Structures are given as C-alpha cells and as structure tokens.
Amino acid sequence: MHNHGDFPAESLFLIPAVAAVAAYWAGARSPRAGTWPYRRLVSFLAxxxxxxxxxxxxxxxxxxxxxxxxxLSHVLAGMAGPLLLVLSHPVELALRTLDTVPAARLRRSVRSPAARFLTHPGTTTVLVAAGMWAMFHTPVLTAMQQSMPVHWLVTAYLTATGCLFTAAVLNCGPSPHGLRLRAGALAATAALHAGSAVWLLAFPPAGTGSTSAGALVLLVSGLAVQTVLALLLLGQQRGTARLLPQVRGA
Structure with missing residues (x-):
C-alpha cells in the first residue's frame, strides 16, 4: 500500500510493457512481417x-x-501469460522484421547451446517445478508477501520459466523434441501443480491463514491453462494446426 502522494514504484513496469507492445505493434505493421495475423497481436497484448x-x-x-x-498471480504470471506470449510468435516476428545484422545476432542466440539447453523439455520441467516448490513450500512464500521486490523477482522467474516451458512443449525451440518427451513434460508438470494444490489444501503454510480458496484457484485455473496447452499439443500431432514455426528454420 502507498501513502497519499507517494509515487508507486511498480508503475515503472508500465515503461517496458508499453515499449514491448509498441515494438510488437511496429513489427506487425512492418511490410517485412507480411500479413501478420491479428490474433497474434491480441495474444501478445493479453x-x-x-x-x-x-x-x-x-x-x-x-x-x-x-x-x-x-x-491467481502465480497462474497469470507463470502459466496464462507465458502461453499467450508464446502463441504471439514474438521471435518469428523479430526475425522477419529486424535489420540483417540484429536478426543474425538474434538467430545465433536462439540457436546457441544455452538456448538449446534452456528449451529442452526436461530442463524446463525442472525449472518450473523448482519455482513452484519454492513459491509454496519455502520461506519464499512469506518473503513474497512481505516484500514487493521479492514479489517482482519471483514474478520475473515465473514468467521466464513459463515461457521456456511453453515453448518446449510446443516444440518451438532451436532443437526438435519428440511428442512423448514433450507430453511427458506437460503431464509431469500438471501432476506437480495439482499435487501442490492438494498439499496446500491439506497442509496450509504457517502464517497464511485459510488457503482453501487459493488452493482451489491454483488447481482449477492451472488445470484450465494446462488443458489448453495439451489441446494445442494434440493439434500439432494431428497436423490440424501449425502453431509455432521452428526458430531453427526461421
């Protein structure tokens, strides 16, 4: 909470958000982007x-x-937001519209060994599981509720790992991965997510009061996002949707 007249520091996050939207809008309107689907712009904004x-x-x-x-913040920052961002194809748009030199640098970055490692389904599953465990089963939970900067750092981690995980499941990273591996990563993460919600129902963390409503929010909304992701994965397998062109072939 802020005292009257104080400038809310979190308002500074509007600057990179507006800059990102402006850059995406400019790219989508560029002739180099071709006929960029409107739904992708909506997905990025959302x-x-x-x-x-x-x-x-x-x-x-x-x-x-x-x-x-x-x-709810966990689901928005770590699951729903990343899914919408990945479905907006920001890397593809950047590779289409950037000048030759920056586009080449970006292409090298997304094809680097580090990018291959970070977008491997196994790696992203571990990163998501670690964040989930830390947020709900360690002192990080209390620190988030007591310190806004900690809340911001955790949000950044959830968003980054959520984007990596979504990209890995939808096979849009620099290395291809089989359906079984990607489906296994999704299933494992869904099980961990549901398990965390059930655990919170049975064993509420000390100092948080009633967690029943939050655990149900975590369970239901998380399951909804994971169901959408599973349907997208199934659509790819059946060849009914080409969702995210591979970065390696962009």
Whole structure:
C-alpha cells in the first residue's frame, strides 16, 4: 500500500510493457512481417497484460494479504501469460522484421547451446517445478508477501520459466523434441501443480491463514491453462494446426 502522494514504484513496469507492445505493434505493421495475423497481436497484448496485472495494484497488494490473490498471480504470471506470449510468435516476428545484422545476432542466440539447453523439455520441467516448490513450500512464500521486490523477482522467474516451458512443449525451440518427451513434460508438470494444490489444501503454510480458496484457484485455473496447452499439443500431432514455426528454420 502507498501513502497519499507517494509515487508507486511498480508503475515503472508500465515503461517496458508499453515499449514491448509498441515494438510488437511496429513489427506487425512492418511490410517485412507480411500479413501478420491479428490474433497474434491480441495474444501478445493479453499476455503482457496478464503478467503486468500481477505486479500492479490492486492485485499485487491483495497478494500480500490474500492467498487466493497470490495463487491467481502465480497462474497469470507463470502459466496464462507465458502461453499467450508464446502463441504471439514474438521471435518469428523479430526475425522477419529486424535489420540483417540484429536478426543474425538474434538467430545465433536462439540457436546457441544455452538456448538449446534452456528449451529442452526436461530442463524446463525442472525449472518450473523448482519455482513452484519454492513459491509454496519455502520461506519464499512469506518473503513474497512481505516484500514487493521479492514479489517482482519471483514474478520475473515465473514468467521466464513459463515461457521456456511453453515453448518446449510446443516444440518451438532451436532443437526438435519428440511428442512423448514433450507430453511427458506437460503431464509431469500438471501432476506437480495439482499435487501442490492438494498439499496446500491439506497442509496450509504457517502464517497464511485459510488457503482453501487459493488452493482451489491454483488447481482449477492451472488445470484450465494446462488443458489448453495439451489441446494445442494434440493439434500439432494431428497436423490440424501449425502453431509455432521452428526458430531453427526461421
């Protein structure tokens, strides 16, 4: 909460958010982008908004006192937002519209060994699981509720790992991976997510009060996002949708 007349520091997050939207809009309007689907622009806007809501008032403030709001923040920043951002194809757009030199640098970056490692389904599953465990089963939970900077750092981690995981499941990284591996990663993460929600129902963390509503938010909304991701994965396998062109072939 802020005193009257104080400048809310979290408002500074509007600057990179607006810059990202402006850059994406400019790219989508560029002749180099071709006929860029309008739905991708909508997806990008929705993804940025989903993440931004978790660091701005009132949701950020509610998350410090209400576990349900904290659980909703987790789903928005770590699951729904990343799914929308990945489906907006930002890397493909950048590779199409950047000048030759920066486009070549970006292409080398996304094809680098580090990028291959970070977009491997196994790696992303571990990163997501680690973040999930830390957020709900370690002192990080209390630190998030007591410190806004910690809340921001956790949000950044959730968003970054969520984007990597979504990209890995939808096979849009620099290396191809088989359906079984990607489906296994999704299934494992869904099981961990549901298990965390059930655990919170049975064993509420000390100092958080009632966690029942938050655990249900975590379970239901998380399952909804994971179901959408599973349907997209199934659509790829059946050849009914070409969702994300591979970076390696861009």
């Amino acid at each position: 993804g940025v908004l989903s993440v931004l809501l978790t660091v701005l008032e009132p949701l950020a403030g509610w998350a410090h006192t209400d576990f349900g709001a904290l659980a």
